[in-house]
Amino acid sequence: MVDQEKYAAVADNFIYVHRALRRDLERIIAGGEELFASDFPLFARILEKHSEVEDALFFPALEERAPGSTAATVDQHRKIEDLVAVLASGSSTDTQTDLATLQEFLLAHLAEEEEKVMPAMMEHFEAAEIWALDGRIMEFCSPEFMQEMLPWWFTHIDAADRVCVAQNMTVGVPPEVLPVLCQWIAAGLDETQWNELVGQVPALAATA
Ligand SMILES: [Fe+2]
Numbered sequence: 001m002v003d004q005e006k007y008a009a010v011a012d013n014f015i016y017v018h019r020a021l022r023r024d025l026e027r028i029i030a031g032g033e034e035l036f037a038s039d040f041p042l043f044a045r046i047l048e049k050h051s052e053v054e055d056a057l058f059f060p061a062l063e064e065r066a067p068g069s070t071a072a073t074v075d076q077h078r079k080i081e082d083l084v085a086v087l088a089s090g091s092s093t094d095t096q097t098d099l100a101t102l103q104e105f106l107l108a109h110l111a112e113e114e115e116k117v118m119p120a121m122m123e124h125f126e127a128a129e130i131w132a133l134d135g136r137i138m139e140f141c142s143p144e145f146m147q148e149m150l151p152w153w154f155t156h157i158d159a160a161d162r163v164c165v166a167q168n169m170t171v172g173v174p175p176e177v178l179p180v181l182c183q184w185i186a187a188g189l190d191e192t193q194w195n196e197l198v199g200q201v202p203a204l205a206a207t208a
């Protein structure tokens with residue numbers, strides 16, 4: 001049976017960011033060259049940071065307790081990074097084919113993390129230890145990055161997921177940081193979506 005407290009602690013990184021990455025890449029592929037030019041750079045920055053946080057924070061912690069459990073996923077990061085670099089630098093000679101390959105690599109990679117790494121995190125750590133790791137994510141992220149990441153994140157997940165992520169934030173983020181995060185989230189949503197979210201997570205209202 002899944003421990004709900006542990007699940008909440010791993011879900012932001014391993015479920016809700018993954019969903020937004022899948023959805024945004026799908027959208028960019030469907031949007032053709034124009035959308036690729038305008039929106040791929042942000043997708044690339046967010047994917048790069050997501051992988052960096054896993055490589056620098058979550059995976060080393062897990063390797064200490066369960067050696068070898070992230071070997072395959074680290075190799076996948078390198079393969080994905082190389083392809084993103086080709087696409088982001090404008091040196092791809094066939095953008096749509098390279099994007100399709102990226103999607104194939106990324107979907108397999110995210111599935112591997114969800115099926116192997118996330119359960120291993122839940123097996124080898126207590127919920128409080130995972131929350132403590134989550135609390136360190138901000139060390140890797142500049143305010144400028146958070147300001148573009150949060151609206152991107154909340155735009156590319158559905159209303160139910162927004163509620164889960166916002167609830168996790170009210171637990172995992174220091175109270176003095178929450179107001180500015182809320183401003184950035186609100187910037188990505190229309191008024192109806194924001195009011196719906198605040199209706200479900202009233203703690204946000206006090207800060208906005
Ligand atoms: Fe991931």
Ligand SMILES: [Fe+2]
Nearest residue numbers: 051054077113
């Ligand atoms: Fe990853």
